[in-house]
Amino acid sequence: MSVDLSFVTKVFAALFAIMNPIANVPVFLSLTDGASDAVRRHVAVKAAVGTTIGCLVSIVAGQAILDAFGLSVDDFRLAGGLIVLTIALSMLQGSSSQTHGRSPKEKEDQIDADSVAIYPLTIPLLVGPGTIATLIVFGQTAKAQAKWPELALGVGAFLTLLTVALLSAPWLGHRLSATATAITRRLMGMILAAVAMEMIVTSLRNLFPGLSH
Numbered sequence: 380m381s382v383d384l385s386f387v388t389k390v391f392a393a394l395f396a397i398m399n400p401i402a403n404v405p406v407f408l409s410l411t412d413g414a415s416d417a418v419r420r421h422v423a424v425k426a427a428v429g430t431t432i433g434c435l436v437s438i439v440a441g442q443a444i445l446d447a448f449g450l451s452v453d454d455f456r457l458a459g460g461l462i463v464l465t466i467a468l469s470m471l472q473g474s475s476s477q478t479h480g481r482s483p484k485e486k487e488d489q490i491d492a493d494s495v496a497i498y499p500l501t502i503p504l505l506v507g508p509g510t511i512a513t514l515i516v517f518g519q520t521a522k523a524q525a526k527w528p529e530l531a532l533g534v535g536a537f538l539t540l541l542t543v544a545l546l547s548a549p550w551l552g553h554r555l556s557a558t559a560t561a562i563t564r565r566l567m568g569m570i571l572a573a574v575a576m577e578m579i580v581t582s583l584r585n586l587f588p589g590l591s592h
Contacts, residue, residue, distance in 0.1 A: 383529050389574070390517055390533025396571035397466065397509045398430075398537075400544035402564045406504065407548045410495045416549060423545035425496035426505065431538050433506035434514055438530070441515035442522070452519040453582040459512025460578030466509045467575055470568030473561055505541075516578060 407426075411419045445455055514534075521530040544551070584590055 382532070383526055386520075386526050386529040387533040387536070390530055391537050392570055393513050393517070393574045394510070394534065394537040395540070396567040396574065397463065397507075397513060398505045398541060399470075399564065399567045400541050401551075402560055402567065403504065404544060404548045404551050405560060407500065407545060410500060411548075419549060420546060422496040422500070423542070423548065426500045426545055427538065427542040429497055429501035430505045430541065433501065434510070434534055434538065437506075437511045437514035438518035438521075438534070441518045444515070452516065453585045455512065456516045456578050457582035457586070459509075459516055460575045460582060462512050463509045463571060463578065464575035467568045467572035470564050470571065473565065513574075513578075 407423070411422055414422070442452075445452060517530055517533075521527050
């Protein structure tokens, strides 16, 4: 059985754009400021595990959540596309999206380095509404088109990269300038905007078949 590499790439690119490990490295460093390398590694591992669980729940329980509220996948695809587009536009403007939880408040004098791995690092910084909406849509697409292996490969590849990025945050932090981070955020915003538009157009075509003509 051949693997649909385009779907794998689409999943990987969408998750990379939304959770953007490179742009979030400075955030990780600020949240763990003053912590030892060992503590930072512990936070990174815990955040990676939490993100993995959040992704799996979104994919596996996505349809059950929709059914509970009487929604179709196209309803959620449209809403999710609008959420993702909002995040993308915010990234293109060089600011952080409040919708996705990308603006953590000023760090207090003393922070529990262990707790920040879950909040705000995992939720809502990494696994925010945009991530959840995107994964539910991809999960439904994989189910309809029998593309579970491709979905698993795309998500697994990204989560591996995310884990490596978080574990390498102290090292990367010394080598990423503010300019490089800003450029990366805008580039990811463009990719994310394209993904969002595809979600919106697809949902509108399915909800209103007449638009296709």
